[in-house]
Amino acid sequence: AAAVGDAEAGKVKSAVCAGCHGMEGEGKEAPVGSPSFPSLAGQVASYFIKSVNAYKNDTRNDAMMGAIAKGLNDVDIANLAAYYTALN
Numbered sequence: 001a002a003a004v005g006d007a008e009a010g011k012v013k014s015a016v017c018a019g020c021h022g023m024e025g026e027g028k029e030a031p032v033g034s035p036s037f038p039s040l041a042g043q044v045a046s047y048f049i050k051s052v053n054a055y056k057n058d059t060r061n062d063a064m065m066g067a068i069a070k071g072l073n074d075v076d077i078a079n080l081a082a083y084y085t086a087l088n
Helices: 007-013 015-021 045-056 063-070 074-086
Strands: none
Touching (some): 007 015, 007 074, 015 063, 045 063
């Protein structure tokens, strides 16, 4: 199912994600000894929303993702989900 969100607004907001996850959510290799940054492109919207909320609520732990997620509201998260879901 498509995310209830504005993909264009999500594209604008995705600039904060691009440093680690790539300009179009394609994912990136990380330095040796660190986990890679997963692809967000084509991600299932419900999984994306659940994952970001888990970082936001500290039920999933990563210092960088937690800090970024805490700066997102529900509309931002839905918009990002709509944007990344639409990418292949």
